[in-house]
Amino acid sequence: MTALDETGTVGPSARLLQLFEGHRLTPTQRRIAHALVRHATQAPFLSSVEVAELAGVSQPSVTRFAVALGYDGYPALRRQLRELGGGEPPAVESPADAVRNEHQQAVLAEIEHLRHLAELLADPEPIVRAARLLAASRTLPVLGLRAASAQAHGFAYFAAKVHPDVRLLDEGGSMLADRIEQAAAAGATALMCFALPRYPRELMDALLTARECGLTVVTVADSAFAPVAKLSDLMLPAAVGTGLVFDTACAPMMLGRVLLQTMCDELPGAEAKLEANEQSAAARGLFLE
Numbered sequence: 001m002t003a004l005d006e007t008g009t010v011g012p013s014a015r016l017l018q019l020f021e022g023h024r025l026t027p028t029q030r031r032i033a034h035a036l037v038r039h040a041t042q043a044p045f046l047s048s049v050e051v052a053e054l055a056g057v058s059q060p061s062v063t064r065f066a067v068a069l070g071y072d073g074y075p076a077l078r079r080q081l082r083e084l085g086g087g088e089p090p091a092v093e094s095p096a097d098a099v100r101n102e103h104q105q106a107v108l109a110e111i112e113h114l115r116h117l118a119e120l121l122a123d124p125e126p127i128v129r130a131a132r133l134l135a136a137s138r139t140l141p142v143l144g145l146r147a148a149s150a151q152a153h154g155f156a157y158f159a160a161k162v163h164p165d166v167r168l169l170d171e172g173g174s175m176l177a178d179r180i181e182q183a184a185a186a187g188a189t190a191l192m193c194f195a196l197p198r199y200p201r202e203l204m205d206a207l208l209t210a211r212e213c214g215l216t217v218v219t220v221a222d223s224a225f226a227p228v229a230k231l232s233d234l235m236l237p238a239a240v241g242t243g244l245v246f247d248t249a250c251a252p253m254m255l256g257r258v259l260l261q262t263m264c265d266e267l268p269g270a271e272a273k274l275e276a277n278e279q280s281a282a283a284r285g286l287f288l289e
Contacts, residue, residue, distance in 0.1 A: 012040035013119055015084045017224060023069055030225035031055045032065045036081075037224070038116065038239055044081040048074040106243035113239040113251040120237070121258065130218045130234050131262035135163070138187030141180060141215075143169040144194035145203050151194040151220070151249060155256045159192075161277050162263065162270040172202040177209045184213035194256070195221040195228040196240055196249055207231035220252050220259070 020033045035055035036043045046054070048062040051074075055062070066077040121127065134140055140163050144152025149170040156168040167183050169176060180191070191210045195203060204227065210217055211231060219232035222240040229235050238255040241248035264270040281287060 012043075012084070013037050013116060014123075016040050016043065016081075019080070019084070020069070020225075025065075025068065025225065027227075028057050028061050029065045029068055030223070031057060032062060034223040034225050038113075040116075044078060044084070046078075102243060106241055106248065109243050110241045110248055110250045113241060114254060117238050117251045117255060124262075126234065126236060127259060127262050128266075130236060131259060131266045133190045133216050133218055133234070134159075134192055134259075135263050135266035137190040139165040139167060139183050140190070140192065141167045141169050141183040141188055141210075142192045142194075143180075143203070143206060143210075144196075145170065145172050145200045145206075147198070147247065147249075148194040148196040148203075148252075151196070151252050151256055152192075154253065155192065155194070155260065158257075158260050159263065162267050162273050169206070172200060172206075176202065176206050180206060180209045180215070181213055184210075184215060188213075188215060190216040190218060193217055193219040193228065193232065194252065195219055195226055196252060197222060197226075197247065199227050203228065204231065220255050222249075222252065 016033075016037045020037075025033060032051065032055045035051065039046070039054060043051075049059050051062045052059045063074050066072075066074040069077060071077045071080065140159060142152050142156040142159065144150075144155075152170050153168060156166050160166040165186065167179065167188075169179055183191075191207075193203075193207065193210075207217055207228060208231060216234070217232045218234045218236070219226075219228055220236045220238060221228055221232075222238065224235050224237045226235075226237075236255055236259070238249075238251035240252065241250070264274075
């Protein structure tokens with residue numbers, strides 16, 4: 001996704017993504033790239049030690065990462081980041097702004113993830129392209145395993161209100177490949193995938209099956225550098241929070257809802273179907289209010 005700021009120029013996160021595109025990075029190097037993208041405005045002012053701490057890697061790994069990108073070392077990479085512009089030195093925190101506990105830190109981190117997502121959504125083209133692919137698929141399989149199953153379930157629940165044939169794939173096992181093949185035989189041309197850490201091995205197998213069936217894979221993942229990127233035709237990144245015992249996924253959920261909204265604009269008769277659903281729910285007294 002290419003993000004534009006209010007002036008119509010590419011935002012700092014998108015500039016970093018463009019800088020890293022086309023390079024074959026190791027898993028450790030992808031973690032570093034992901035950390036820099038998440039902290040795009042501060043990245044030009046971070047030392048290699050600070051970047052290592054953010055990414056949870058060693059300082060020499062940051063140096064090797066810079067070399068892998070074609071720079072003499074991290075200082076040269078940081079100079080390039082400053083030349084790209086868009087960042088500001090980290091503000092000095094006042095005592096009144098100090099976070100008092102880990103719960104507040106987790107919430108503020110999620111807010112930052114949503115701000116980052118808003119920056120990426122400044123360019124609507126990737127979302128529109130994804131919505132058109134999904135809307136045009138006569139049968140729409142929605143895949144999400146383990147930690148991502150809740151995202152897939154929510155997306156499939158709402159998508160079924162406007163799409164004629166949505167098939168939720170939220171359980172692994174030997175039947176998963178069969179269900180993907182059956183969806184393709186029923187007319188599916190695209191597959192919606194939610195991929196969140198930790199990534200199940202069988203998720204990769206499922207995406208391989210989807211590709212073999214000729215399906216176009218649209219993936220919402222926590223990072224553009226997630227392992228599923230190589231098996232996805234269109235990646236839509238949205239970071240997860242890691243400050244609590246269990247990851248939080250507010251940004252991926254929000255991105256899924258944005259995609260659903262855009263699908264409604266692409267599906268003929270979507271508004272009429274939503275109205276019919278409301279009338280049916282009212283007639284049956286389905287909801288309390």
